[in-house]
Amino acid sequence: MVKRYDSDKMKQLVFKIYQGYGFSVKQSEQLAEMLIYTDLHGIESHGVQRLIMYDDFIQNGKIRVHSKPEIVKETDVSAVIDAHFGLGQLNGIFSMDLAIKKAKQHGIGIVTTRNSGHYGIAGYYANLAAEQGLIGMSSCNSRPAMLPTHATKAFVGTNPIAFAMPAKPHTFIFDCATTTVPQGKIEVYNKLEKDLPALWVAKNGNEPVYDHRDQADFAALRDPEANVGLAPLGGVSEDTGSHKGFGLGIIVEVFTSILSMGNISTEITPDDLSVGPCQSFTVIDPAIFGDKDKIIDRFSRYLQDIRELPAIPGKTIYVHGDKEAIAYEDRKKNGIIIDDRTLEEIVGIATRLGVDYAAAIN
Structure with missing residues (x-):
């Protein structure tokens, strides 16, 4: 209830x-x-x-209350942060604030952070940039959760990607896991004892798991050795685009763990206190391309044109950020x-x- x-x-x-x-x-x-x-x-x-x-x-002890993020490498437009296992939200705010500062000074700022923690929704950090008239992007890797196309074991994280850009009447925010849904949504459905409505979880590579009573399968999502995982965006078949979500997950891995020299998804476990997820934060000032206000106005008109397209009877066309x-x-x-x-x-x-x-x- x-x-x-x-x-x-x-x-x-x-x-x-x-x-x-x-x-x-x-x-x-x-x-x-x-x-x-x-x-x-x-x-x-x-x-x-x-x-x-x-x-x-x-x-x-996986999250250390008194840890503080540290800049370990820096240029005018970039930085690498070692978060020292502090709470992910605090690391994310620190890192995005630094990326915003660099973008305001140099037009672009890219910060990648290692040894962090779960930082919540990626869209929050992207929106911090948008609130200041900038374009923001953020992503994060996680422990293995996604089944690579044709694989029977999870290897890639849910690896969300978020993008935010100022617009009227409100900010455009795109925020999604590169799996069909994030792990947290599965947890909510389990708490409510609801069956899954679509192919969000699969076992043995391509067998759907729907029934909330299949608790052994849902519990196995936490076990990287089990033959259960989350479907990538596009499901579990190349015919429906599984390889696209899988590929996006790998791109997130590049911008988070690979560039920061942190832990890749397969090195992250809930119990190992010596490893943590990695994140990335990118900020672009639209002014480096022209008049910022005109760019935002044009984008806003474009979004409104989408909203006003003919819709399926009984349906409303939303762009990202409308429902939020x-x-x-x-x-x-x-x-x-x-x-x-x-x-x-x-x-x-x-x-x-x-x-x-x-x-x-x-």
Whole structure:
């Protein structure tokens, strides 16, 4: 069952929880802002639903509360960051802020980060650039989850890609895993005891897994040696474009782990405390190509032309960012959506840390 909760009250609870772990006031504010931003935009798989995973990582030492990101190589337009296993959101904000600074000074900034942690939705970081009138891109590798085309074992991560560009009436944001869906969406369906609606998970290379009662198969998604994995964008057949999602996942690997000399997907495991995911952050100032305002206006007209195309009866044409904007207005007014199991997890964490949660859930 899912219910609605006031976003401001839940943000305050998340802020107190991270202070309870020992994060600073500023860090706790950044973490609460990012997680609630995610839920406000309708992406429940990566909002407060992820608190339990981060809690586990903090307790076992995979996330190190007092670590700070370090610049280990830098040029005018680029940098490599060693995050020293700090919480991924804090590393992401630090890295994107640096890329934005470089883009403002030199027209472009590219930062790649190693030894980080799960950083939530890639689109949040791309949007940080767009909020300042810039084009932003971000991506992240992860532990093996994707089945390469014709393979029976996962090898590539979900490896999301995000792109954000200023537009009217709101920012264009494209954010997607290079698998058909992210791992977190599978977790949400399991919590709600819902069958998967499409070929999101396969075993033995091409056998669909749908039934939520097949818990052995879903549990095997965490086992790189199991014959179960997430389908790439395009499914599990070249006829439907499986090789395209697979190829995009490899490109993400280049911009994250290969360029940073960090851990590739197959070297990342939930239990190994000496490895962490890698991320990339790219920012471009449209002004290096011409009048920024005219470029954004032209892009906005282009998007509006798409929205106004003839649509299938009963359907609406959306461009990327439209649904998120609609979700934000709804959730800001009526509350963010949290399922009962996730709420129990949040209450459990707050109780252990001695944080009062009553105001947020009543």
